[in-house]
Amino acid sequence: MSYENPGLPDVAVEDLLLYRLGGGFYRTYLATTGLTADERVLEFGCGGGTMSRHILARLGGDGRLTCVDISAFWMEKAMKRLSGDSRATFICGDITTTPLPDDEYDVIFIHIVLHDVPAADRKAIATALASHLAPGGRICIREPINRNHGMPPSEIRALMQAAGLVEVEGTAAASSSILFGHLFSGEFRRP
Numbered sequence: 113m114s115y116e117n118p119g120l121p122d123v124a125v126e127d128l129l130l131y132r133l134g135g136g137f138y139r140t141y142l143a144t145t146g147l148t149a150d151e152r153v154l155e156f157g158c159g160g161g162t163m164s165r166h167i168l169a170r171l172g173g174d175g176r177l178t179c180v181d182i183s184a185f186w187m188e189k190a191m192k193r194l195s196g197d198s199r200a201t202f203i204c205g206d207i208t209t210t211p212l213p214d215d216e217y218d219v220i221f222i223h224i225v226l227h228d229v230p231a232a233d234r235k236a237i238a239t240a241l242a243s244h245l246a247p248g249g250r251i252c253i254r255e256p257i258n259r260n261h262g263m264p265p266s267e268i269r270a271l272m273q274a275a276g277l278v279e280v281e282g283t284a285a286a287s288s289s290i291l292f293g294h295l296f297s298g299e300f301r302r303p
């Protein structure tokens with residue numbers, strides 16, 4: 113069993129604590145990212161579409177959101193929840209092999225995804241994501257940093273730097289949540 117092929121407890125927690133009751137956790141974070149209404153957004157690892165829903169709430173009519181997830185189960189759930197929204201596109205696949213346009217996206221979100229990916233795969237993912245950023249575009253990342261379940265901010269910074277991105281001054285922040293423990297967030301821009 114894994115999050116990609118979840119059991120009943122994972123499905124219930126996601127639905128109740130994140131999708132139904134977790135709005136504040138997402139809205140508060142998104143407000144810090146400066147996401148604007150007309151941006152072209154890629155969400156890596158959209159899961160059941162909870163973050164996607166809150167991204168769409170901030171986008172206007174000209175904004176676009178592409179959601180990618182490797183899990184057919186979560187992608188189907190995200191599509192059921194959000195497919196009425198013509199600004200959103202859903203692609204089921206591995207982010208490193210999904211054909212997405214280069215130099216395209218203003219913002220790429222990595223929200224509570226990378227720490228669960230095997231460490232050996234993270235560099236290829238960061239490099240693939242950076243190639244999809246428009247010049248001047250940015251990756252906004254938030255990940256748990258707990259010792260027992262998370263990844264250190266130093267690793268996030270090293271991955272982003274190796275992908276050719278530059279940390280945006282003043283964006284690094286620490287927060288915490290009952291569900292995820294201690295979190296790091298930050299933004300990394302393509303020069």
Ligand SMILES: C[S@@+](CC[C@H](N)C(=O)[O-])C[C@H]1O[C@@H](n2cnc3c(N)ncnc32)[C@H](O)[C@@H]1O
Pocket residue numbers: 115116156157158159160161162163164180181182183186205206207208222223224225229
């Ligand atoms: C915990 S969920 C995050 C959900 C969403 N970002 C949110 O915050 O509401 C992480 C998701 O990343 C997906 N994922 C993991 N590795 C992936 C990969 N290589 N390509 C695409 N999706 C991936 C998993 O299937 C899972 O649904």
